[in-house]
Amino acid sequence: MRMDIVREVPRLKPRPADGHKGTFGKVCIVAGSVGMAGAAALAGRAALRSGAGLVRVATARSALPTVAALEPCYTTIALPEDSAGRISGKAIGVILDAASQNDALAIGPGLGTSAGLRSVVGTLVQQDGLRLVIDGDGLNNLSRLPDWPGKHRAEVVLTPHPGEMKRLWSGLFREALPSDRQEAAGRMAQATGSVVAFKGAGTVVTDGRRAYVNSTGNPGMGTAGSGDVLTGIITALMGQGLACFEATVLGVYIHGAAGDIAADACGQISLTATDIIEALPEAFRKSHKRI
Ligand SMILES: NC(=O)C1=CN([C@@H]2O[C@H](COP(=O)(O)OP(=O)(O)OC[C@H]3O[C@@H](n4cnc5c(N)ncnc54)[C@H](OP(=O)(O)O)[C@@H]3O)[C@@H](O)[C@H]2O)[C@@H](O)CC1
Numbered sequence: 001m002r003m004d005i006v007r008e009v010p011r012l013k014p015r016p017a018d019g020h021k022g023t024f025g026k027v028c029i030v031a032g033s034v035g036m037a038g039a040a041a042l043a044g045r046a047a048l049r050s051g052a053g054l055v056r057v058a059t060a061r062s063a064l065p066t067v068a069a070l071e072p073c074y075t076t077i078a079l080p081e082d083s084a085g086r087i088s089g090k091a092i093g094v095i096l097d098a099a100s101q102n103d104a105l106a107i108g109p110g111l112g113t114s115a116g117l118r119s120v121v122g123t124l125v126q127q128d129g130l131r132l133v134i135d136g137d138g139l140n141n142l143s144r145l146p147d148w149p150g151k152h153r154a155e156v157v158l159t160p161h162p163g164e165m166k167r168l169w170s171g172l173f174r175e176a177l178p179s180d181r182q183e184a185a186g187r188m189a190q191a192t193g194s195v196v197a198f199k200g201a202g203t204v205v206t207d208g209r210r211a212y213v214n215s216t217g218n219p220g221m222g223t224a225g226s227g228d229v230l231t232g233i234i235t236a237l238m239g240q241g242l243a244c245f246e247a248t249v250l251g252v253y254i255h256g257a258a259g260d261i262a263a264d265a266c267g268q269i270s271l272t273a274t275d276i277i278e279a280l281p282e283a284f285r286k287s288h289k290r291i
């Protein structure tokens, strides 16, 4: 597969002097469940540290007090839940309202999987004009909807790790996942009309035409919640007006750079996803010297 290799990482524009929180993007993150409130908080907090003007975290009603207590700077939206404390299919109306009121929406971190969640994700990908990041269990629910690429109208970014990629792949293709990561990501992007960030050492970002292979990051980032942080970063960059491919390239680069700064400070062994968020200010300042 031939794709143009992108080597330059995009940058955010300097902030206008009269900018305000409405200028820098409203984003909503649909995430979390009882037992995985942390995933929602990590994504929401990472979005704040990545420059979104307003961050809303929509989560299962029972998980909300925990999610809200973990960070005072985002607001929260309580969603109807099922008996296991996962967001239920009945939440779709509130989620569609949130989608129409925000510049970008993410769904997935810590959701769990269920028929109700599958129908929520399936409905979201069909929304014209929606800019949507799908991660974690959002991808696991999506992989059980084999006909979604033919129906999708939203601008979609998929951020699978190898386990999620395998599930997505077997849902769409009757063949094994190619061992070449760039080929796998490129074919997934072409078949689905999405931007794909195939995560791992040397994350590949592609829209099926262009490919970027990331050089930042380290094995210390193989730690619970690290990918939830990436979701928040990419969503915030989309909220600030970057196109899906550019936001994903910059997001993956900054996430790895923050992971490298965090590893310098506390070592790869002790590094946690929270440390990556704490290192985002330095990662942005190094790469955006004038902002
Ligand atoms: N604090 C919280 O609330 C947290 C909540 N979280 C939330 O949990 C949800 C489930 O996500 P998850 O990734 O833990 O489970 P899942 O999708 O079954 O994947 C595991 C499978 O994939 C594979 N695999 C993974 N990476 C691989 C790699 N690099 N290379 C190769 N294989 C790899 C792995 O294979 P194995 O190595 O075990 O053979 C295993 O089979 C999700 O919504 C997330 O947001 C988490 O973020 C944690 C913190």
Ligand SMILES: Nc1ncnc2c1ncn2[C@@H]1O[C@H](COP(=O)(O)OP(=O)(O)O)[C@@H](O)[C@H]1O
Binding pocket: 136, 161, 199, 200, 201, 202, 203, 216, 217, 218, 219, 220, 221, 222, 223, 224, 225, 226, 227, 228, 229, 230, 255, 256
């Ligand atoms: N060896 C590595 N080198 C660089 N980045 C890594 C490495 N291992 C993991 N990462 C990054 O850490 C993140 C892990 O995400 P993910 O597996 O989704 O974690 P979680 O589901 O726990 O949030 C990805 O962005 C991945 O690229």
